[in-house]
Amino acid sequence: MDVFAAVFIALWVGHSVGDHWVQTSCQAAGKGxxxxxxxAACARHVASLTATKVVALLPVVWLLDAPVTVTGLLLGLGVDAVSHGWADRRTTLAALARICGLEAFHNVGTGAHPAHPVTAAGTPAATLGTGAYALDQSWHHAWLLIAALVIATV
Known part of the structure; x- marks a missing residue:
């Protein structure tokens, strides 16, 4: 349990830093x-994100002397990278939201939502977040859990 918890926390932090601080504006704008x-933009993002997760994970594994294997690390990080790249192509996650009946939530905070926020001029107003972002992050978090389980048990 301790190994899983340490690995999951390291992956979570690496994900947050890699998805928000390391990802370039060009990658964010172009990956979809x-x-x-x-x-290519999505692949560059996934590569830098995975590298950030490795930078967060390796000191945790080393300093805590966590019994993880190279195979577990490669499989876990590989599963995470593939799942991240799949969702970040945008149309894939939007299609999944539509299939699951979550299209309206996916569009929250955007001009595509029928009740989108507007400025006094009637144009779409900026928001702090969107349904698409919430679904994207929760998708990534679920796969971080799976990756941590793989890393801690293989």
């Missing part, structure tokens, strides 16, 4: 674009 340009 169609074609190879979008795939």
């Amino acid at each position: 674009a169609p074609g190879w340009a979008g795939r």
Whole structure:
């Protein structure tokens, strides 16, 4: 249990830093674009995000002398990277939200939502977050849990 908890916390912190501080504006803007340009931007984001998770995870494993294997690390980080890249292409997560009946929530905070916030001029107003962002992050958190279980048990 201690190994799982330490690994999960390290992955969570690495995810938060990598997804919000390390990801470049170009990656964030381009990763959902169609074609190879979008795939390349998403791949660069996933690579830098995974590297950030490794930077957060390795000192925890080393300093706590956690009994994790190279195989477990590679499998766990690989599962996490694939799941992250899948969701960050944007159309994939939007389609899943639609299939699950969450399209309206996915659109909260955007001009696509029928009750979107507007400025005095009637244009869409900025918000602190969107349904798409909440679904994106909860998707990533679920896969961090799976990755931590793999790392701690393989």
